[in-house]
Amino acid sequence: MFFIAGLVTWLEITHFQWLSALFFAIFAILALLEWRRRTVIITPTKMVFNRLLQKNYLVIPIADIRQPHFTKHTVTVTVNGEVLNFTFTSKAIARLKLALKQQEVQ
Numbered sequence: 746m747f748f749i750a751g752l753v754t755w756l757e758i759t760h761f762q763w764l765s766a767l768f769f770a771i772f773a774i775l776a777l778l779e780w781r782r783r784t785v786i787i788t789p790t791k792m793v794f795n796r797l798l799q800k801n802y803l804v805i806p807i808a809d810i811r812q813p814h815f816t817k818h819t820v821t822v823t824v825n826g827e828v829l830n831f832t833f834t835s836k837a838i839a840r841l842k843l844a845l846k847q848q849e850v851q
Contacts, residue, residue, distance in 0.1 A: 747772035780832055787844045794831070805829075807848050815842050 751768025779797045786793040792810070794803040811823040815838055821830050833841065 747775065781834070783831070783833060783837075785833075785837070785841060787841075787848070789848070810845070813842075813845055 747768045751765045751772060754762055754768060755765040775798070782797050784795040786795070787807075790807055792805045792807060794805070796803065805822075805824050809824050812821075814821040817835055818838065819830055819832050820838060820841060821828060823829075
């Protein structure tokens with residue numbers, strides 16, 4: 746939302762606007778915080794994802810997870826036919842991979 750507001754302000758006014766720069770800076774800060782502050786809690790029955798700007802947690806039952814695929818910074822899982830992609834730090838990906846392996850998710 747902040748990115749769009751900054752882009753519209755920048756395109757409407759042809760010279761440099763501090764308001765556009767402010768919107769872009771807010772967008773960059775929020776995007777970085779969203780990526781760095783995301784947490785996952787793994788219990789024996791579920792995974793709980795905490796996201797920065799949403800007050801409701803995403804809860805995924807471990808039994809419903811199919812086909813986990815890991816890359817350096819992302820994990821892709823299929824849950825009830827829906828493909829979900831998550832971006833984490835490489836350390837968090839390694840811990841998540843180990844936890845799912847211990848839960849024997851295929």
